[in-house]
Amino acid sequence: ADHSYSRWGARVWVREKEQLVPATVNSCGDGTLVLTTDYGECTFKQKVTREKVYAMHPSSIDGVEDMSALAELHDAAIMHNLYQRYQKDNIYTNIGSILAAVNPYKQIAGMYDMERVHLYSKHQFGELPPHIFAVANECYRCIWKRHDSQCVLISGESGAGKTESTKLLLQFLSVMSQNSAGTPLAEKSTRVEQAIVQSSPIMEAFGNAKTVYNNNSSRFGKFIQLHFSECGNIQGGCVIDCILSLTALLDFSHLPTFMNDLCS
Known part of the structure; x- marks a missing residue:
């Protein structure tokens, strides 16, 4: 049996209220473990079993850029990996061909500057750390490699950063379009690109x-x-908007009547 979780300083998963929580072993002896969770809580475990505490795999300890490489595929390992990377301002993580983004709610220096755009434009997907520009570049490359339309689906809860991610995709594709069209550096973008972005x-x-x-x-x-020419520059595009739900609409047509009834 694997008892590596009983060593001092060992990284483990501890089951608390039907959930797995990352923790560190502080002391052990007489069949009792003293653990400190990553959330600062100290807990004691007697008669330790494999169901209550078990060793954390190295891939979860060190963290990975692509979560398909995690040896432990459960919710706690995924959340722990995202949290570790978030603490280091690595807000992007791959899950195979899927990109998970965690809103940092702050500006990260150099994350989206032109130097970063040009860097990702020269590498294939997976050669550099996960980034929204890597996804945009892969789409741009596949248009010519497969001669087929490409689609990016951006989803998430309110405040996750869907709108900003869309803007960043458009920013990257706009730069690629300018490069293919040979637009002078003095001109930031063409009228078509400006209309779409703005x-x-x-x-x-x-x-x-x-x-x-x-x-x-x-x-x-x-x-x-977005419609691209054979040369790779944006020639046109369209934006179709759709309301999320009828509850987002407000009807004030009966407001005066309501106010009169209220006053009377």
Whole structure:
């Protein structure tokens, strides 16, 4: 049997209230373990069994850039890996061809500058650390490699960063379009690219609202199409918006009647 979890300083999973919690062994003896969870809680475990405490796999201890490489595939290992990376400002993590992004709620220096754009444009998916630009570049490359349309689905809860991720994708593709078209450095983008990128704030002005978790929450979904020429530059596009739910609509048509009834 594997009793590596009984060593001082060993990293383990401890089962608490039907959940697995990452913890560190502080002391052990007489069949009792003293553990400190990653959330600062101290716990005592007597008559330790494999069901209550077991050793953490090295892949979970060190963390991985691609969670398909995790040896332990359960919710706790996934959340722990995301948390470890988040603490180091590594907000992006791959799950195979899927990119998981955790909103940092702060600016990270150099994360989206032009130097980073050019870096990811020169490498294939997986050669560099996970990034939204890696996804955008893979789509751009596959258009020419497979001669087929590409699709990116961005989903998440309110405040997760869906709108900003969309803007970053458009930013990267806009730069790639300029490079393929030979646009002079003095010109930031063509009129088509400007129209597509700058349409987002206009739509947000009419379709966004403040919620508990997000001061700029989109109350609508967007389907964006970009049309590329054979040379690789953007020639056109369209933005189709759709309301998320009827509860997002307010009808004030009966407000005067209601106010009159209230006053009377």
